[in-house]
Amino acid sequence: MTLFDYFLILLGMGVVTYLPRLLPLLFLTRRELPSWLVEWLELIPVAILAALLAPALLVDGNSLSVDFTRPEFIVAIPTFIFAYRVRSLGGTVIFGMAIFWLYGKVF
Amino acid sequence: MMGKLDTWSEALKRGVVAGWPICLGYIPIGMALGVLAEKSGLDPLRMGLMSLLVFAGSSQFIGVAMIESGASPLSIIITTFVVNFRHFLMSSALAVPLAGLDKKFLTLFAYGVTDESFGVNMTRFREGGWSHRAALVVHHAANTTWIIATVAGALVGSLIPKGAFGIDYALAGMFIALLVMQLNGKIYIITGAVAGVVAIFWRVLIPGDSYIVGAAVVAATVGFYLKRRSRGITFEECRPEESLR
Numbered sequence: 171m172t173l174f175d176y177f178l179i180l181l182g183m184g185v186v187t188y189l190p191r192l193l194p195l196l197f198l199t200r201r202e203l204p205s206w207l208v209e210w211l212e213l214i215p216v217a218i219l220a221a222l223l224a225p226a227l228l229v230d231g232n233s234l235s236v237d238f239t240r241p242e243f244i245v246a247i248p249t250f251i252f253a254y255r256v257r258s259l260g261g262t263v264i265f266g267m268a269i270f271w272l273y274g275k276v277f
Numbered sequence: 278m279m280g281k282l283d284t285w286s287e288a289l290k291r292g293v294v295a296g297w298p299i300c301l302g303y304i305p306i307g308m309a310l311g312v313l314a315e316k317s318g319l320d321p322l323r324m325g326l327m328s329l330l331v332f333a334g335s336s337q338f339i340g341v342a343m344i345e346s347g348a349s350p351l352s353i354i355i356t357t358f359v360v361n362f363r364h365f366l367m368s369s370a371l372a373v374p375l376a377g378l379d380k381k382f383l384t385l386f387a388y389g390v391t392d393e394s395f396g397v398n399m400t401r402f403r404e405g406g407w408s409h410r411a412a413l414v415v416h417h418a419a420n421t422t423w424i425i426a427t428v429a430g431a432l433v434g435s436l437i438p439k440g441a442f443g444i445d446y447a448l449a450g451m452f453i454a455l456l457v458m459q460l461n462g463k464i465y466i467i468t469g470a471v472a473g474v475v476a477i478f479w480r481v482l483i484p485g486d487s488y489i490v491g492a493a494v495v496a497a498t499v500g501f502y503l504k505r506r507s508r509g510i511t512f513e514e515c516r517p518e519e520s521l522r
């Protein structure tokens with residue numbers, strides 16, 4: 171594939187990635203949103219974070235099965251408790267990394 | 278809701294302080310993508326161009342694999358669109374705290390909306406005192422790290438031994454902390470729990486990445502109706518601020 175052909179594919183990928191990121195910002199910041207929509211959107215962050223995280227911790231990507239013994243999930247339990255107690259983003263990242271690393275050493 | 282207005286130098290400092298976990302997490306993933314790209318015949322220049330023009334991790338992994346397998350350009354572009362469509366939902370939610378900002382800023386801001394920056398910025402906006410400039414700094418700190426990491430991976434392979442210091446868990450740890458910070462009250466806890474359970478089933482049962490948008494929409498809708506019902510459905514009294522701490 172020539173660099174130009176490759177560039178055209180990237181351009182296509184870039185446009186279809188960028189527009190869904192841009193259009194809601196352009197249109198929804200310009201008007202007074204109905205209160206029901208604002209209220210619904212308020213719940214989107216927690217919903218998206220949980221929807222991203224839960225399968226990443228519990229679902230094996232290859233076999234597509236739920237596995238409660240995955241290190242990602244087991245390490246998530248103390249990390250979750252730590253985050254709840256300490257409420258620090260950076261601290262939780264470091265704590266999670268350390269436990270994950272130790273877990274890999276021990277098991 | 279808009280929080281304070283930082284000067285750019287304040288915003289730079291605050292954005293980097295808020296965004297470093299993203300950058301840390303992007304290093305191993307970006308390098309892994311670079312290594313994969315190099316093995317698939319993409320040189321560092323092509324890798325860097327992709328990270329600059331697309332900037333969306335999971336779709337780039339899929340894109341590299343599809344390019345290697347000789348998939349048609351159209352199928353690569355459609356797949357990218359489907360995988361990245363979840364950002365539509367994130368930008369919609371970001372429109373609430375960014376209301377009224379000028380088009381130029383929003384055009385630049387939109388470029389960096391990712392799962393990670395969305396999680397960090399929305400959590401900060403909710404806590405209050407977060408500025409749109411600092412949010413933009415988070416985007417570009419993450420983007421810069423991503424470009425450097427992917428190019429470095431394509432250039433020299435991964436410099437990080439597998440599993441070193443648990444760095445592979447950086448993003449998971451960050452998402453756990455962000456999720457916990459979002460759990461302010463019963464409705465939020467229920468919404469998160471519904472999203473997690475639905476996402477797991479959806480992920481296992483339906484091929485592809487639709488589980489993220491699907492589970493988020495289902496859970497937010499369930500949470501929305503529970504909130505309405507617990508209040509006795511009075512449309513006039515909808516004040517989202519009530520649910521904040």
